[in-house]
Amino acid sequence: MPQHLAPETIQQFRDQGATVLRGAFSDWIDRLREGVDYNMAHPAPNARDYRTEEGGRFLSDYCNWDRIEAYRDFIFNSPAAAIGAELMSSETVRLFHxxxxxxxxxxxxxxxxxxxxxxxxxxxxxxxxxxIPMDAVPRDRTLEFVAGSHKWGKHYRPQRFDGTALNENDGLEELPDIDGNRAEYDILGWALEPGDAVAFDYRTVHGAPANNSASAQRRAFSLRLLGDDATFARREGIVTSPPFEGVTLKHGDPMDAPEFPRLM
Known part of the structure; x- marks a missing residue:
């Protein structure tokens, strides 16, 4: 299999929990834009679609790969799965969503x-x-990461994108006040052009500022991939996102189900 990534890129991902992939998907941006434009016009019933008083729109939607052909094309035919295998040091790669x-x-x-x-x-x-952003993203509006946070050994309480807790009594720790103490953290972020991407571990703490631009939008497609050691987790009494309510796997089962196709 051809090598897609430089060793220092892989090492940064493993040490810091995030890395930048310059130009990795330049050949796929137009195809992804087709899919995202269709998705914006036809959001799924469970999409989060917020409208602001200033006239802006915040759309969060997932698990549409089986109904949007451009997404399927990218997921199954782009180099994303091979890149994921290199970063995760995994022999197998599955789609999560x-x-x-x-x-x-x-x-x-x-x-x-x-x-x-x-x-x-x-x-x-x-x-x-x-x-993967569909639009140029300046440093002051880009996704940011707390370097090394994937190694903290902690799971923090999930929030909805409006800032409310997803599960009020989940027993998890509140995330520390990162914005109020930015100097205490090594915060990573990169200005990005269409075709660039950032890759990060699911455990890495990350966030993004508001888009207060009067003219520039920020469309982004995220692909969540799993490696060899992934197992299904049933979290009783806890809302998960995505919910995956129809999955029949038991707790601890390998992710071998139609909802999570193997890509490699």
Whole structure:
């Protein structure tokens, strides 16, 4: 199999929990834009679709790969799975889900600091999210990461994107005040052009500022991949996102189900 990534890129991902992939998906941006534009016009019934007083729109939608052909094309035919295998050091790669987030001009709604893994019905250490912007993203509006936070050994309480707790009594610790103490953390972030991407571990703490631009939108497609050690997690009494209510796997089963197709 051809090598897609430089050794230092893989090492940064493993040491810091996030890395940048310059130009990795330049050949796929137009195809992904087709899918995202269709998704914006036809959101799923469970999509989060917020409208702001200033006229902005914040769309968060997921698990549409089986109904949006452009997403399927990218997931099964792009180099994303091979890149994921290199980053995770995994022989196998499965799709967990795709997630699209759109912030139109004047959205004014940040993505709060959070980890992805506590939202999910999965237990794993071999994970990667590949976040691909459809539009140029300056440094002051880009996704940010707390370097090394994937090694803290903690799961923090999930929040909805409006800042409320997903599960009030989940027994998990509140995330520390990162914005109020930014100097205490090594915060990573990169200005990005279409075709670039960032890759990060599900355990890495990350967030994004509001899009207060009067003219620039920020469309992003995220691909959530799983490696060899992933197992299904049934979290009794806990809401997970995505819910995956129809999955019949038992707690601790390998992720061998139609909802999670094997890509490699």
């Amino acid at each position: 795709e997630h699209v987030i759109v912030k139109t001009p004047k959205t004014g709604m940040p993505t709060p600091w959070h980890q992805d893994l506590p939202y999910y019905s999965v237990d794993a250490t071999q994970t990667v999210s590949i976040w």
